[in-house]
Amino acid sequence: MSVANLYQQIVLDHHRTPRHHGVLAQATHNADGHNPLCGDHMHIELCIADDVLRDIAFNGEACAITTATASMMSERVIGLRREQIETLLASFDASLRATPDANAAVDLGELEALSELRRYPARLKCALLPWATLLAAWDIRISITTETAESPLP
């Protein structure tokens, strides 16, 4: 078992220069995700319109695996509806298991690189934190007041 298979170039690239890292100017939803086992924290902001994810950003303090997952995930989920994201997550989750689902219909693309995590069960939650935070954000609309200039309210 070589750990270089886990920390392969594509994963390290997303870790070093994460895509969609930061905040959104016009977030409609957000959530904080915590991994209480390690103290990691991730904040995710979404812009959802007509039930479609238009934009996403994340920040926080997290390990390379969590950061790379969040980065790859963010690139894949823009333009998707919630049920499409859930299908993608199901395939991703299956790829992390000891016996991956060979019938998984979705092509994971770069996220496939993280399937090496099946050899590191103690780190599975690192890869699932961004997804859990994304879905939590979808369910929790950002609190908006009429006092802010950015308010989408009329």
Added chain:
Amino acid sequence: MSANVRSTRAADFDVQRCRADFPALQRHVHGKPLVYFDNANTAQKPLAVIEAVDGYYRRHNANVSRAVHTLGSEATALYEATRDKLRSFINAPSRDEVIFTRGATESINLVAYSWALPRLQSGDEILLTQMEHHANIVPWQLVCERTGAKIKVVPISQEGELLLDQLDALLTPRVKLLCLTHVSNVLGTVNPIARICAMARARGIPVLVDGSQAAPHLRIDVQALGCDFYAITGHKMFGPTGTGMLWAKRAILDAMPPFMGGGEMIKQVSFEKTVFNDLPYKFEAGTPNIAGVIGLGAAIDYINALGIETIRAIESDLLVYATQQLNTIPGMRIFGTAPGKAAVISFLIEGVHAHDLATILDTDGVAVRSGHHCAHPLMQFFGVAATARASLAFYNTREEVDVFITALLRARAMLL
């Protein structure tokens, strides 16, 4: 002066012979010899401990203090022998003050529920420190929720030492109990318990000491320390998991109601009334972890045979060497630099997350802990979510430190 004495004593120590006593240290992990640097989490067990547990089940298996048959007498004698060994290990005045528990967490909870809960009320304070393990925070929060008492916290310096002048100022008449760790599980700081107990005693404030990390490293003398409660866990001192001890002064224990009800802790039971057993059995309800306690006795024998001063000298040497080597790594930040600290090194390498580090080290056979070490408030003090921690024992070697450093450099090169 003391360095010469130490090096002489440490020189007599045959580490390879000692390592042969620990079967788990012979293991390979991912094809590499195991380098076990997670001793503050739990220590490895010598054969003597494993065989004591095994021997109880093979030859003596019977319940304690209940059976008149031969096996019952043997089991009771072996079990109670550990109480005598523990009494001597911490220099308690009486074996009756040595209460077996499942670990330090249960010991602290016992005090929280049986001593603090009936006594504390709104307006009272429990004084903790910034460097406490969650096991010495959460039970007190539960007491505060139910009594209206409040928690106050003794701050620490950036080096990881308690600020004693602030501790002094916080010891007001409102404080009903001071709870602190003897040795920090994150920083390695050895707190000046005797001095702190004297400060508290002058104001009539009892002191509970969490000795989980002290027992494997230091000579413990509860009478010299002057504390009122002392908690120990067995598995960090080379004994089985699920074993531990609470020591408290007899007058305090006598005044406390039982923690749990059941068998063993009674003298006489009718449905109207129960007469509780004498110390220490009043606090030992139900069939205990007999095999574990017998194993703990073997662990104490092992420590005594080696000599706690020898252990301290070997670990000090390893700590100095490991710290020097770590400081050669670019971006290294060590948390806890108190003089005289125990061989516990929490650290981060700039730009490298502790979890990634621990995963890569594991593939080189090196076991360290990464995370918050059950000390969230301490992590918040240093402004980090997690650290990596290497905690050393007498069976570790400089060669293992070298493997560890090489693995760290590899991880750093891979991740940065």
